[in-house]
Amino acid sequence: MNDAEVAESSAASAVDKDPKPEVEDPDREVGELVGRLVRPGELESAERRRLLGRLTRSLSEGARRANASGVGRGRWLADVFLNIAPRIPIRDLATLSEHHHGLTGEQLADDLVRTAQKATMTVGAIGGALAAAEFAAPPLLLSAPAQLVAETIVVAAIEVKLLAELHQVYGIEVPGTGTQRAVAFAAAWSRQRGIDPLAPASVTLALGAATKTALRNRLMRTLGRHLTTLGPFLTGAVAGGMLNRAATKKLGEAIRADLRVKRPTLPPTPGSAELET
Incomplete structure (x- = not known):
């Protein structure tokens, strides 16, 4: 079997493994699938592909x-x-x-940050492989953008979770209801910055037109x-994984640098000196 056939087979198994009932509430299912894909813990590759296929x-x-x-x-x-x-499941300290x-x-x-890099790299590799499979199989090419939209949503969710x-x-500490805080974190991700604890109004303003833009x-x-x-095939998988990994690393560095300035004094790590600001 050549590379194109392997790619087409991979894409087909990812998308066709589940039955295809009419989706009654796509938005609700999208939320549930993204929540499962970004939940802590390792997912088997086959399960991750299956969930990405359903999300697509x-x-x-x-x-x-x-x-x-x-x-x-x-x-x-x-x-x-x-x-x-x-x-998006956010854990406490x-x-x-x-x-x-x-x-x-x-x-x-x-x-x-390392864990988030691994997660977005994995999603990028799977999404890149699926997209490349569509590239190698012209009759299926029209579905490729939807697969990349799914990858985009999952990568964004992983990075918002990291932030x-x-x-x-x-x-x-970010005040507000669970929904307000989630929107504030999404807004912070769009700016690639942390939330200023001295500007609590930023949470209530997070649903503004500028934020949505x-x-x-x-x-x-x-x-x-x-x-x-x-x-x-394979070119897309490698590129997808590496591009996501680099972008998540850059985000992590930017957010950490910003939060070091905004944070209150942290207690020292056990057995180490006080953390520098």
Whole structure:
């Protein structure tokens, strides 16, 4: 079997393994699927592909119902992400430390960023491989953009989760309801900045038009990056994984630098000196 046949087979198994019932509420299913894909813990590759395949179908159905295309697709994508943001599982500091072998402070932040890099790299590799499979199989090419939209949504959710949990590590308390905080973290991700604890009004203003525009633009830039993974089999997989890994690393560094300035004084890591500001 040649590379194109392997690619087409992989894509078909990813998308066709599940039955294809009519989706009654695509937005709700999208939120549930993204929540499962970003939940802590390792997923088997086959399960991750299956969930991404289901997510692709749900997003396609949602876009069709919303008649989203062109500029309207960006607005629809931002609306979808704002709807699912409250479903992104954010751990408190004690749970984070427990899940990361008792690490605290900068060591815990290091591990969170590494874990997020691995997660987005894995999604990028799978999404790149699926997109490349479509590239190698012309009759299926029209479904490739939906697969990349799914990858974009999952990568954004992983990075928003990372940003929110770094706030926990650096002791930045974000006020508001669960939904308000989720939207505030999504807005912070769109700016690639942390939330200022001395400006609590920023949480209540997070649903403003400027924030939605910034979020739309960030999501579309992320989608544009994923479009570059369309190419011959394996090329797309490697490119998708490496591009996502580099982008998540850059985000982690930017957020940590910002939160070090904004945070209250952290307690020292056990057995080490006081963490520098």
